[in-house]
Amino acid sequence: MGDAALPKPHILVAFFRNFSDSFLEEVRNKFPDAEVSNLTQKPGDRIPKDAVEKATVIATSRNLPEPEDAKHIKFIHFFSAGLDTVIGDPILTDSTIPVTTSSGIHGPPIAEWTVLNWLVASRKYNITYEDQKKHRWGPTEEYAHGIQDHVGKKLGILGYGSIGRQIARVAVALGITVYAYTASPKPTPESRRDPHYIVPGTGDRDGTLPTSWHHGTSKSALHEFLSLGLDHVVVSLPLTPQTTHILGAEEFAVLAANKSPKHRNPYLTNISRGKVIDQDALIASLKSGELSGAALDVTDPEPLPENHPLWEAPNVQISPHISALSEDYFSRSFDIVKENLERVDRGEKLVNEYRRGRGY
Amino acid sequence: MGDAALPKPHILVAFFRNFSDSFLEEVRNKFPDAEVSNLTQKPGDRIPKDAVEKATVIATSRNLPEPEDAKHIKFIHFFSAGLDTVIGDPILTDSTIPVTTSSGIHGPPIAEWTVLNWLVASRKYNITYEDQKKHRWGPTEEYAHGIQDHVGKKLGILGYGSIGRQIARVAVALGITVYAYTASPKPTPESRRDPHYIVPGTGDRDGTLPTSWHHGTSKSALHEFLSLGLDHVVVSLPLTPQTTHILGAEEFAVLAANKSPKHRNPYLTNISRGKVIDQDALIASLKSGELSGAALDVTDPEPLPENHPLWEAPNVQISPHISALSEDYFSRSFDIVKENLERVDRGEKLVNEYRRGRGY
Numbered sequence: 001m002g003d004a005a006l007p008k009p010h011i012l013v014a015f016f017r018n019f020s021d022s023f024l025e026e027v028r029n030k031f032p033d034a035e036v037s038n039l040t041q042k043p044g045d046r047i048p049k050d051a052v053e054k055a056t057v058i059a060t061s062r063n064l065p066e067p068e069d070a071k072h073i074k075f076i077h078f079f080s081a082g083l084d085t086v087i088g089d090p091i092l093t094d095s096t097i098p099v100t101t102s103s104g105i106h107g108p109p110i111a112e113w114t115v116l117n118w119l120v121a122s123r124k125y126n127i128t129y130e131d132q133k134k135h136r137w138g139p140t141e142e143y144a145h146g147i148q149d150h151v152g153k154k155l156g157i158l159g160y161g162s163i164g165r166q167i168a169r170v171a172v173a174l175g176i177t178v179y180a181y182t183a184s185p186k187p188t189p190e191s192r193r194d195p196h197y198i199v200p201g202t203g204d205r206d207g208t209l210p211t212s213w214h215h216g217t218s219k220s221a222l223h224e225f226l227s228l229g230l231d232h233v234v235v236s237l238p239l240t241p242q243t244t245h246i247l248g249a250e251e252f253a254v255l256a257a258n259k260s261p262k263h264r265n266p267y268l269t270n271i272s273r274g275k276v277i278d279q280d281a282l283i284a285s286l287k288s289g290e291l292s293g294a295a296l297d298v299t300d301p302e303p304l305p306e307n308h309p310l311w312e313a314p315n316v317q318i319s320p321h322i323s324a325l326s327e328d329y330f331s332r333s334f335d336i337v338k339e340n341l342e343r344v345d346r347g348e349k350l351v352n353e354y355r356r357g358r359g360y
Numbered sequence: 361m362g363d364a365a366l367p368k369p370h371i372l373v374a375f376f377r378n379f380s381d382s383f384l385e386e387v388r389n390k391f392p393d394a395e396v397s398n399l400t401q402k403p404g405d406r407i408p409k410d411a412v413e414k415a416t417v418i419a420t421s422r423n424l425p426e427p428e429d430a431k432h433i434k435f436i437h438f439f440s441a442g443l444d445t446v447i448g449d450p451i452l453t454d455s456t457i458p459v460t461t462s463s464g465i466h467g468p469p470i471a472e473w474t475v476l477n478w479l480v481a482s483r484k485y486n487i488t489y490e491d492q493k494k495h496r497w498g499p500t501e502e503y504a505h506g507i508q509d510h511v512g513k514k515l516g517i518l519g520y521g522s523i524g525r526q527i528a529r530v531a532v533a534l535g536i537t538v539y540a541y542t543a544s545p546k547p548t549p550e551s552r553r554d555p556h557y558i559v560p561g562t563g564d565r566d567g568t569l570p571t572s573w574h575h576g577t578s579k580s581a582l583h584e585f586l587s588l589g590l591d592h593v594v595v596s597l598p599l600t601p602q603t604t605h606i607l608g609a610e611e612f613a614v615l616a617a618n619k620s621p622k623h624r625n626p627y628l629t630n631i632s633r634g635k636v637i638d639q640d641a642l643i644a645s646l647k648s649g650e651l652s653g654a655a656l657d658v659t660d661p662e663p664l665p666e667n668h669p670l671w672e673a674p675n676v677q678i679s680p681h682i683s684a685l686s687e688d689y690f691s692r693s694f695d696i697v698k699e700n701l702e703r704v705d706r707g708e709k710l711v712n713e714y715r716r717g718r719g720y
Contacts, residue, residue, distance in 0.1 A: 112479055115475065120485065148688065149469045317488075318492050
């Protein structure tokens, strides 16, 4: 019996949308040695017992089996990075079935969105765009003053996870110096490593890109970081009670007071959640010129109401929570399933495994 | 006499605009051991003998001394990368005074302009911008389809000089695979090195970023390169009789025929000169969808006339020859002067020295 083959893996995909046939074909090609079956269910509906019984792995957004049907399931993979919508489910609270997330695959699109917005602002793209609509070839003088490129600029990243790391990677290529800020200290090479799944060829696995690492949870530690003479600040922190309104009037004043005299005032980028920023204070800082601009993919509230003053704050660029969008999103999520099936085979620890009790 | 100090360098800045006092102060700070004097002259006017006699270095756009006044000048530095406006001047034809250019400092702004345009196109920025003007929070569905990021995409760069190298650097950070194309073969590490001045922290000095190097001057060599399955092509070639209309209907057809089936059609970026592209063929390829878009900082002619059909070609982004603009331009040009003063002191070969007789 020692040479009996392992049972053939069977991946059950349970989702609220119909995946296209061509996408399911792509998934099947990713797993030539596995069965792949597909179930379309309303969000939150339980997966029927007969479907669960055939599967060895479940990939889903929020359709879960009853724990007693799922004892043979090797792991349940979620298409999201966070598990807030299923956190009280018996699968998480009453079972020990390994659960994995899609953390780590948001870096490339969000880094692209971030750099897009920096460059739109710094290279006066909107003028070019409006002129093209009018068939107008503007004179150089309209651009010559105020275009600074990013060589020698300083970027502070609040929350150096997989998203911050891919932003750092592109920033360094542009000639920017990167500073990382985390809640807990990261003094050792091991503590600086990115433990999550990484899209191949991206990110900063070893955490070697920042020129220096800073940390703390106090206002004074944060203010010290914001005093480094930063040209850009990117917020990529999770929203928690501690990070709510972590940036407000005082922080914008600290940033502006420490800016390089030859550079534009600091520019703020938020790809986290709207509530990490005191939005009224942000509007005031943009109006006074204390901040030279802001790129916001998230606002408070969302959708931002039509009559909200943030829409018209000077030099703000708002997008409707789309920075993570990529046609490759689900394909990359299944790359994590593939990696973990191989790890199961090798008897290794899963990547992106949710640690019950930590809350994220 | 052996310990006599070298004569104090004297840099004469001759230009058609008045540099600001703060900029001249910055230049003087760059050269604490040199005199810096400043002359404002019409373009092309000769520098007076008495001004030349005091100087040891001249930095200019197109004001030159009489050769007989300038025998003691160590070198003449030009603020431009090319010397086309002064190529017949006696200083170039009848003297042997070393002449240096500002080649190498255009990489950072032009790379930023290039990546800006890629991301505007791929991440549907213009929709976001128009929606913000209307205070409209668009639904995710309007973005979800068609946003691809750049991980795993392929970029072909025609002309791998300092500009192409900085584009390559940012592209690699985005997860792109880079292919270089040059007229002459570059088989050795030495031949792949960038011989020009490089803005510190940018570019690809050793030419290690391309996955492969390709070369040739024949149509078949070019078509072989364009058959690599490229998602992006960047033209950063000088305009010569050989490169005039180097890309036209046939080349666009080759690009489209070899594209990856899962990717958008190829995207063209031109930061060279308008005439390297057959513009009528480009318009036709954009209309047919053979090319998915184009970013053009240069057109044929310039300014592009108001009634020209290129303005309205599908998915084209046109800017008025501004991609090299940067407030740091002149400061970087003087960095080359500084580097060369140090090389004169050490008796070394100058960087960016113009080779008389080669024509560029």
